[in-house]
Structures are given as C-alpha cells and as structure tokens.
Amino acid sequence: MPELNNEYIIEDQVGYLLRRVYYHHLSIFQQSLDETQLTSVQFATLYSINKLKECSQKELVTDTGIDQATIRGIIQRLKDKGLISQDPDHLDKRKVLIHITQQGKEELKQAIPIAETITDLTLESLNPAERIALKYLLQKIIEQKAK
Known part of the structure; x- marks a missing residue:
C-alpha cells in the first residue's frame, strides 16, 4: 500500500472549499425559502423557464x-405543483415546450426577494469588493468550462 502524501491538505483544495460554501448556501436557502415550498434547483429551474418564456428540456x-x-424530476415536480405546463411544439410534434403558469409566476415573484436575501446572507462575511471579486472569479470558471 502506498504511503500517504502528508503535504496534501484537503482543506486547501478548491473542491473541498466550494462544497463547504455550497452546503452553507443550501442551508441558508432551505431555511429561508421554506415558505415558498421550492428547493434551490426548483427555484433555478422555474427562474430559467420564466426567463426563456418557453423552452425544451x-x-x-x-x-x-x-x-x-435531474431536470426531468424537477420538471415533473414543478408540473405537479401547477407551476409549469408542457405543451407539444406546433412546429415539431415530437418536441415538448415548457411554460411557466400564472401560479408559477406568482411563486417566483414571491421567491426572488427571498433569493436575494439568501445571497446576501451567504456573502455576509465579505466586503463589497470581495463579493464582486468572488462573483467575477466564479463566473470566469463557468465561462472557461463552456469553451
């Protein structure tokens, strides 16, 4: 059995740090968004559906x-809650288009200010410049992945 590298410190690894921050954020999210009955991924999905107006899976x-x-299950749960609807595409009957319902719009309208507060709570230990820098760096990583 190979000997462990004592120089490796997991607490210094980016994946470890991102996961810890993510769990911290999820904890705040679950405590704060309880009144809307949306999970973080349901909120993100509902937000995207509203933004796109109509979209395929x-x-x-x-x-x-x-x-x-994962998105299949989220779509089904949002549909079961009456927050979205699915209709066949008029141009391609094999394709299903997803739309937000009026109830979904109302739920989203209620959830957005709460989501803004959740972001503030997640980042409360950072000063304004650090918040901007963190968001910039995270976006840069996401954009690199997309290339």
Whole structure:
C-alpha cells in the first residue's frame, strides 16, 4: 500500500472549499425559502423557464447547468405543483415546450426577494469588493468550462 502524501491538505483544495460554501448556501436557502415550498434547483429551474418564456428540456439543461436526469424530476415536480405546463411544439410534434403558469409566476415573484436575501446572507462575511471579486472569479470558471 502506498504511503500517504502528508503535504496534501484537503482543506486547501478548491473542491473541498466550494462544497463547504455550497452546503452553507443550501442551508441558508432551505431555511429561508421554506415558505415558498421550492428547493434551490426548483427555484433555478422555474427562474430559467420564466426567463426563456418557453423552452425544451434540452434548452433548460443548457440554461441551468442541471443534468438531464435531474431536470426531468424537477420538471415533473414543478408540473405537479401547477407551476409549469408542457405543451407539444406546433412546429415539431415530437418536441415538448415548457411554460411557466400564472401560479408559477406568482411563486417566483414571491421567491426572488427571498433569493436575494439568501445571497446576501451567504456573502455576509465579505466586503463589497470581495463579493464582486468572488462573483467575477466564479463566473470566469463557468465561462472557461463552456469553451
């Protein structure tokens, strides 16, 4: 059995740090958004559907960054809650288009100010310049992945 590298410190690794911050953010999200009955991924999906006006499941995967298998379940749960609807595409009957319902718009309208507060709570230990820098750097990593 090979000997462990004592120079490796997991607490210094970016994946470890991102995961810890993500769990911290999710904890705040779950505590704060309880009144809307949306999970963080349901909120992100509903937001994207509203933004895109109508979209296919594939377009939703691209816009949210949520994988195909997960998005199917999210779409079904949002549909079961009456927040979205699905209709056949008039041009391509094999394709299904997803739309936000009026109830979904109302739920989203209620959730957005809460989501803004969640971001503020997640970043509360950072000063304004650090917040801008963090968002910039995270976006830069996301954009690099897209290339």
